[in-house]
Amino acid sequence: MISTHQRLNHGLLGLLVCSLIVVLIYVSTNLTTYTAFHTRRESISAESASRNFYEGGMDHTNPQKGFDGIVDDPFHDSTYYNDKAFVTVVTDSNMIDAARVSVYSLQNISKTRANIMVIMAFNETFSSDASHDDYEQFATNNVQLLKVSPGYDPISEALSRFRKVVYFSNEILFKKNVDHYFSYPTHTILEDNNHNIGLRIYDNHSSKKEDASTPAPPPVFTSTSFPLSDEEIFWFNGPMKPWDFFQYHDMDWHKLYRPSAFYKWRSLYDDITVPSSSANGWSNQDRRKSICVSASENNGPLAAITTTDELIQDRFSVLLSTYKPERIQHLTLLIRHLLKSTLIDKIFITWHNPDLDVPPSLLENIDEAEERVRVLRQSFDSLNNRFNPVDQIQTEAVYILDDDVFLDINDLEFTFRVWQQPNNKNSIVGHFPRIHQYNSETHEAVYKVSNxxxxxxxLTKSMFVRKEYLFAYTCLLDLGMHQDIDNWLNCEDIAFNLMVSGMTGAPMVAVTPQSPLLDFGTQNGISTNQAHMGGRGQCVSHFITKYWKEKDPLVVSSSAAIPYSRPEIRRGTWNKIEQQLRIYKDRSKITKL
Structure with a gap:
C-alpha cells in the first residue's frame, strides 16, 4: 500500500516530467521555426520574401509608420541597424545633384533608421583635385562621406565598415520606408533590360572584389524588380532624367516624359538647394510651390496632368497676358474679337499685377463671358506667370498671346491648323521669329530680329504650344532660371524656346499671316527698352552656358507656313530666261569679289 508521502513524491515527479516535456516541445518548436525561417530565406521567391517579412508585424500598407509594431523581433531591435547601411556610389560630377536628392529622399521620406554612406569613386574624369564643393555637403545630416581613389572597389570599402549594405543608384528616389530591404537575401537585385543596377543587397561574406557594376555570382534569387519596388521607389533609369530632361533633344521625348515623377524629384531638389526668401532676397521664391502643389493633390496642376488622348484635339485654349492698367480698356475689345472664333474653347486672362484689382467692367457686355472667359489672379509679380499651368485647360493646344497683339481670326485659325500637323506639335508655332548665334568656346551670343x-x-507674344510645356516650364525647370528672369525682367521667352528645343529637338515654325499683324506695344512695351534689347544676347549666352552645358539646343529653320493662294502664271519667253541667267552670273562675280 502506497503511503501519502509516496503519492506526493510520485505526483511531484509526474509534474516535473510533464513540465520538462512542455519545455522540450516549446524549444523544439521554436528551433524548428527559427531553422525553417533561415531555410526559407535561402530559396525564397521575391514575392514570398516580401510577404514573410511583412508577416513579422510591419504594416505594409504604410511602411513610413516604421517598425514600432515589431519591437520584439530580434532582427529589428534597437541595435539591428548599427552594422547596416544604404550605400550609393558617385562616379561622375554630373550626378552629384541626383545623388543628393536620392539621399535626401532616403532621409526625409523613407526615414531610414540605417546608416547612409555616399562613396565618391574618383576616376580619370572625376577627380578629387577638381572643384566639387557640392559633394562636401553629403558629410552633414548623418551621412558618411567616403572618398575612394582609383583602383579601390567602393562596395568592398563599404563592406569593411558594415556587415550588410543596400546599394542604391543615384537615380533612385525613395517614396516609402525601405528598411525591410535588409531582410532580403544577399544578391537580391533590381536591374533593367540593359543590366543597369538600381538596387542590390551585399553582405561582408560576398566577394570583396565585387562592385555594383560587375555581374553577380549565382544569387539566392534574382528579380527584375524588388518586391513592391514600384510602390516604394522611383527609378529614373530611362534616357530622360528629371534633372536634365530639357537637354534630351529628341522627338520621342513624349514616350519618356513622366511629369508627376519628375516634379517629385524637382521639388526635393528645391528643398535642398533653395534658401529662404529672406536669405537670398528673391520675393518670388515660393511661387513655383504655390502653383505646382495645391493644398490637396486632388486638384491643381499636378493632379490635372492628363494624357494627350484625354485632351480636346479640335479646339484650343487662349492664355492672354495683361499687366498695364492703361491697356485694360482695349482688353475687352481683344476678348470680344477672339470669341468670334468657334475653335477657341476658353480664354484665360493671366492678370499679372497682384496689386491691381480686376475691374468689374472688364467682362461686361461680352457674350459668352461666363462660359468661355476666366480671369487668373496672380499672387506674385513675375514674367514667368505667362507660362503657368492651368488645370482648367482641357485642350491639347494653347495659344499664348500678349494684350498688345491683334491677329485676324482667319490667320489665327490657320496657325492652329499648322500646329495640328503631326510634325509641328512638338514645335512652337507663331508669328514673331528671331535668330541667334552662340559660340561655345567664347560663350558669346548674338540675338536679333530675323530679317x-x-x-x-x-517670340511668345503670339504662339501655339502643347499644354504639357506649361507644366514643364513652371514646375520642372531649374528654379535658378526663373530667378534670373525675375531679376532681369527679361528673357522668359528665350528660356521657353530653349526648353522646347532642348527637350524635343524640334525646330520652331514661323507662320506668315495674310492680313497685317498689329502690334500695339512697339512704342510703350517692355521690349522697347534699350537695356532690355541689349541684354537678350547675354540671356542666350547665360542660359546655354550654365543650364545646357555649352550645347546650343536651338534649331535653325528656313521654312515658313503661309495660307495657300493660287499662284500667278504668266506666258514666258526664252529671252527673259537668258536675261535672268546673266543676272545670276553677275551676282556670282560680285559675291566672289
Whole structure:
C-alpha cells in the first residue's frame, strides 16, 4: 500500500516530467521555426520574401509608420541597424545633384533608421583635385562621406565598415520606408533590360572584389524588380532624367516624359538647394510651390496632368497676358474679337499685377463671358506667370498671346491648323521669329530680329504650344532660371524656346499671316527698352552656358507656313530666261569679289 508521502513524491515527479516535456516541445518548436525561417530565406521567391517579412508585424500598407509594431523581433531591435547601411556610389560630377536628392529622399521620406554612406569613386574624369564643393555637403545630416581613389572597389570599402549594405543608384528616389530591404537575401537585385543596377543587397561574406557594376555570382534569387519596388521607389533609369530632361533633344521625348515623377524629384531638389526668401532676397521664391502643389493633390496642376488622348484635339485654349492698367480698356475689345472664333474653347486672362484689382467692367457686355472667359489672379509679380499651368485647360493646344497683339481670326485659325500637323506639335508655332548665334568656346551670343530667311526662336507674344510645356516650364525647370528672369525682367521667352528645343529637338515654325499683324506695344512695351534689347544676347549666352552645358539646343529653320493662294502664271519667253541667267552670273562675280 502506497503511503501519502509516496503519492506526493510520485505526483511531484509526474509534474516535473510533464513540465520538462512542455519545455522540450516549446524549444523544439521554436528551433524548428527559427531553422525553417533561415531555410526559407535561402530559396525564397521575391514575392514570398516580401510577404514573410511583412508577416513579422510591419504594416505594409504604410511602411513610413516604421517598425514600432515589431519591437520584439530580434532582427529589428534597437541595435539591428548599427552594422547596416544604404550605400550609393558617385562616379561622375554630373550626378552629384541626383545623388543628393536620392539621399535626401532616403532621409526625409523613407526615414531610414540605417546608416547612409555616399562613396565618391574618383576616376580619370572625376577627380578629387577638381572643384566639387557640392559633394562636401553629403558629410552633414548623418551621412558618411567616403572618398575612394582609383583602383579601390567602393562596395568592398563599404563592406569593411558594415556587415550588410543596400546599394542604391543615384537615380533612385525613395517614396516609402525601405528598411525591410535588409531582410532580403544577399544578391537580391533590381536591374533593367540593359543590366543597369538600381538596387542590390551585399553582405561582408560576398566577394570583396565585387562592385555594383560587375555581374553577380549565382544569387539566392534574382528579380527584375524588388518586391513592391514600384510602390516604394522611383527609378529614373530611362534616357530622360528629371534633372536634365530639357537637354534630351529628341522627338520621342513624349514616350519618356513622366511629369508627376519628375516634379517629385524637382521639388526635393528645391528643398535642398533653395534658401529662404529672406536669405537670398528673391520675393518670388515660393511661387513655383504655390502653383505646382495645391493644398490637396486632388486638384491643381499636378493632379490635372492628363494624357494627350484625354485632351480636346479640335479646339484650343487662349492664355492672354495683361499687366498695364492703361491697356485694360482695349482688353475687352481683344476678348470680344477672339470669341468670334468657334475653335477657341476658353480664354484665360493671366492678370499679372497682384496689386491691381480686376475691374468689374472688364467682362461686361461680352457674350459668352461666363462660359468661355476666366480671369487668373496672380499672387506674385513675375514674367514667368505667362507660362503657368492651368488645370482648367482641357485642350491639347494653347495659344499664348500678349494684350498688345491683334491677329485676324482667319490667320489665327490657320496657325492652329499648322500646329495640328503631326510634325509641328512638338514645335512652337507663331508669328514673331528671331535668330541667334552662340559660340561655345567664347560663350558669346548674338540675338536679333530675323530679317533674312532663317530663324531659331519664336517670340511668345503670339504662339501655339502643347499644354504639357506649361507644366514643364513652371514646375520642372531649374528654379535658378526663373530667378534670373525675375531679376532681369527679361528673357522668359528665350528660356521657353530653349526648353522646347532642348527637350524635343524640334525646330520652331514661323507662320506668315495674310492680313497685317498689329502690334500695339512697339512704342510703350517692355521690349522697347534699350537695356532690355541689349541684354537678350547675354540671356542666350547665360542660359546655354550654365543650364545646357555649352550645347546650343536651338534649331535653325528656313521654312515658313503661309495660307495657300493660287499662284500667278504668266506666258514666258526664252529671252527673259537668258536675261535672268546673266543676272545670276553677275551676282556670282560680285559675291566672289
Amino acid at each position: 533674312k530667311d532663317i530663324y531659331s526662336m519664336i
